[in-house]
């Protein structure tokens with residue numbers, strides 16, 4: 001039985017929360033290829049090779065979608081299908097050539113799609129995405145509630161750095177304001193990818209819940225970047241039966257699905273201009289009208305938007321409505337990049353390593369000195385998501401939990417400082433000119449001081465000005481903190 005949790009990557013799902021996929025397939029190589037493709041697309045996957053294992057893992061993994069092979073060592077996939085359908089799981093069956101009658105039976109029994117082997121991985125991905133979309137459409141309210149209630153369980157915004165503490169305080173302050181206001185103010189969370197905007201939104205949602213009350217208000221996460229443009233309007237606003245070709249039943253939109261909870265509009269900068277106008281209208285009037293309906297319905301939800309783009313700049317160039325920008329930006333939270341919170345990096349790395357060791361039952365993690373230096377020297381362009389992914393990988397590759405720098409796969413060009421440090425250590429033990437030694441010492445002390453010039457200067461017993469002069473003399477263009 002193989003379990004592979006995907007930790008980073010861009011989800012392709014309509015709701016950004018990752019769907020969980022179980023692959024029941026005894027052709028191991030094929031299953032691995034499927035798993036790799038789906039993980040790349042952002043899905044969390046598990047793989048089993050028999051019906052028996054599928055039943056065992058089901059409770060623990062609770063998949064949203066099952067890719068089910070028909071011919072398995074201990075029976076026919078159809079034997080499991082009915083159980084899955086009852087549990088509201090979307091099932092895609094995979095049949096070998098000549099098993100068309102199985103496929104027909106599977107569809108009759110509630111499978112959502114079937115794929116004939118040999119299966120093209122892109123076709124498979126499309127089928128998974130369709131299954132996910134239809135799961136949302138058929139059960140949008142329950143879906144959002146269940147997924148998000150589950151997702152919110154482990155919300156943690158960790159960080160002792162002043163920047164992260166300030167973010168946490170802002171969230172608390174906004175939550176207090178929200179509690180005192182009948183019309184909740186909209187909040188805009190900005191920051192680079194992977195800085196924790198999603199986590200901050202969930203924390204804000206939780207912090208806004210009134211203590212002592214039933215706290216399962218929905219948190220509906222909409223990823224504006226991955227919603228297909230032709231579905232976006234009906235997803236958001238809902239539609240009446242027959243409003244357009246394919247609208248076979250009336251369906252409330254996600255704005256309604258958020259009820260009196262939170263509607264989280266992620267990657268809001270990607271929302272097309274026409275929908276920006278409609279959204280602004282909803283925010284101003286607090287009413288929504290389904291496509292094809294004449295009736296307006298009140299919108300009690302709190303709106304949180306997030307972006308990694310410069311919305312202000314976009315509003316000046318006309319690619320984002322200025323009035324919507326001001327409307328969203330009533331309150332704003334800026335998520336600081338990880339490289340600006342040196343104090344958090346090691347703490348987060350240890351946290352993620354422990355998390356991985358618990359999840360997979362591995363030894364307690366211990367980081368080598370070189371691994372720590374490497375983690376501190378890297379500039380983490382993918383921020384906390386990248387750190388999490390790298391540390392989990394390193395933990396899985398480590399021997400007995402002893403994490404060394406060799407267990408990481410960080411691009412060398414962003415590790416210049418680290419390479420220099422190795423050089424420094426070597427040089428200090430060998431024959432080198434005074435200039436070379438000075439350069440090496442400067443690099444080493446700067447790295448140990450998290451590139452903070454004042455701290456490095458103190459360590460060396462020189463003034464900050466002298467330190468700056470020496471750095472310039474050696475042409476060390478390190479990104480420094482004062």
Ligand SMILES: Nc1ncnc2c1ncn2[C@@H]1O[C@H](COP(=O)(O)OP(=O)(O)OP(=O)(O)O)[C@@H](O)[C@H]1O
Pocket residue numbers: 156157158159191192193194195196197198199200266308384385388
């Ligand atoms: N301060 C933090 N403490 C603990 N985990 C964090 C923190 N910040 C981010 N993470 C983790 O890092 C990953 C990325 O976070 P998240 O999805 O919130 O980033 P994001 O800013 O919304 O990214 P994107 O712009 O790409 O959507 C998640 O696994 C999240 O749990």
